[in-house]
Amino acid sequence: DAKTTQPPSMDCAEGRAANLPCNHSTISGNEYVYWYRQIHSQGPQYIIHGLKNNETNEMASLIITEDRKSSTLILPHATLRDTAVYYCIVRLGFSSNTGKLIFGQGTTLQVKP
Amino acid sequence: EAGVAQSPRYKIIEKRQSVAFWCNPISGHATLYWYQQILGQGPKLLIQFQNNGVVDDSQLPKDRFSAERLKGVDSTLKIQPAKLEDSAVYLCASGPWGAEGYTFGSGTRLTVV
Numbered sequence: 001d002a003k004t005t006q007p008p009s010m011d012c013a014e015g016r017a018a019n020l021p022c023n024h025s026t027i028s029g030n031e032y033v034y035w036y037r038q039i040h041s042q043g044p045q046y047i048i049h050g051l052k053n054n055e056t057n058e059m060a061s062l063i064i065t066e067d068r069k070s071s072t073l074i075l076p077h078a079t080l081r082d083t084a085v086y087y088c089i090v091r092l093g094f095s096s097n098t099g100k101l102i103f104g105q106g107t108t109l110q111v112k113p
Numbered sequence: 114e115a116g117v118a119q120s121p122r123y124k125i126i127e128k129r130q131s132v133a134f135w136c137n138p139i140s141g142h143a144t145l146y147w148y149q150q151i152l153g154q155g156p157k158l159l160i161q162f163q164n165n166g167v168v169d170d171s172q173l174p175k176d177r178f179s180a181e182r183l184k185g186v187d188s189t190l191k192i193q194p195a196k197l198e199d200s201a202v203y204l205c206a207s208g209p210w211g212a213e214g215y216t217f218g219s220g221t222r223l224t225v226v
Contacts, residue, residue: 034214043117043204043217044156087155100169101146101206101215103155 003027003090006107012082014113018075022088025069033064034089034101035073037082044087044103047073078111085109115139117218119205125224131193134221138186138207146215147180147190148204156204162188195225 005023012018024033032051036044048055048062050071055062061074075082087106118137126132138145143164148156159178161169164185173180177196182188192199202222208215 036214041219043206043219045217046214049214085155100158100161101156102158103148105155 003031003102004088004104006086006088006104008105009108009110011110011112012075012078014080014111015077018078018082018109018111020073020075020086020088020107020109021070022073023070024088024090027068027090031090033062033068033071034091035060035062036087036089036101036103037084038087038106039081039084047086078109080111080113083109083111117205117207117216119203119218119221121221122219123222123224125226126195128197128225129194131191132195132223133189133191134203134205134223136188136190136205136207136218138188138205139216142207142209142216143185144208144215145182145188146204146206147188148206150202150204150220152201159190192223195223197225199223200225 003024003026032049034049035047037047038044048057048060050062050064064071085106085108087103089101120135145162147159149159150156158172160173160180162182165182178192180190202220204217204220206215206217
């Protein structure tokens with residue numbers, strides 16, 4: 001079962017920041033937080049991951065709380081193309097020989113003009 | 114680099130028939146996953162390969178589903194016989210050993226009538 005809880009849906013105005021929350025209160029010390037998104041009729045796309053420090057890449061920023069029980073994915077300037085289902089996933093680090101991605105229901109982000 | 118290739122893109126079969134899906138991962142990727150995604154749900158892991166060996170098939174309904182990855186490259190997923198509830202998108206993903214993120218194909222949409 002997925003170890004994360006996300007709101008089922010969110011709206012965001014185009015050009016504004018989209019902040020997607022995720023709860024993972026049972027996360028273990030060696031588990032990472034991953035974010036993927038799935039645009040309609042496509043396979044999931046990797047966005048970002050982190051262990052305990054905040055992370056930023058060209059797509060998004062990931063803010064993880066100090067107790068690691070929750071995190072927020074930030075899309076700084078949302079565009080209509082960011083409309084998708086966003087999945088927050090907790091998984092063992094990539095040094096594990098399983099490294100399974102267990103998806104939950106995700107958050108459907110609708111970016112509106 | 115070329116992405117994960119899957120075929121066919123769409124398939125419609127009658128219940129009790131057999132069907133096979135094919136996945137060609139990114140060259141050199143040791144890890145390969147098959148997921149099943151029912152409409153409105155997140156992807157569900159079916160099986161994980163490491164090279165040509167099965168790492169995890171605990172969620173694969175082995176009475177009707179089978180998968181193989183010959184020579185550690187291409188993989189096929191077969192359903193025999195198909196049931197109505199097998200209607201879903203079947204996604205393949207691959208990554209190098211120790212990958213931070215996995216690349217997904219666009220999937221095969223199966224409709225069982």
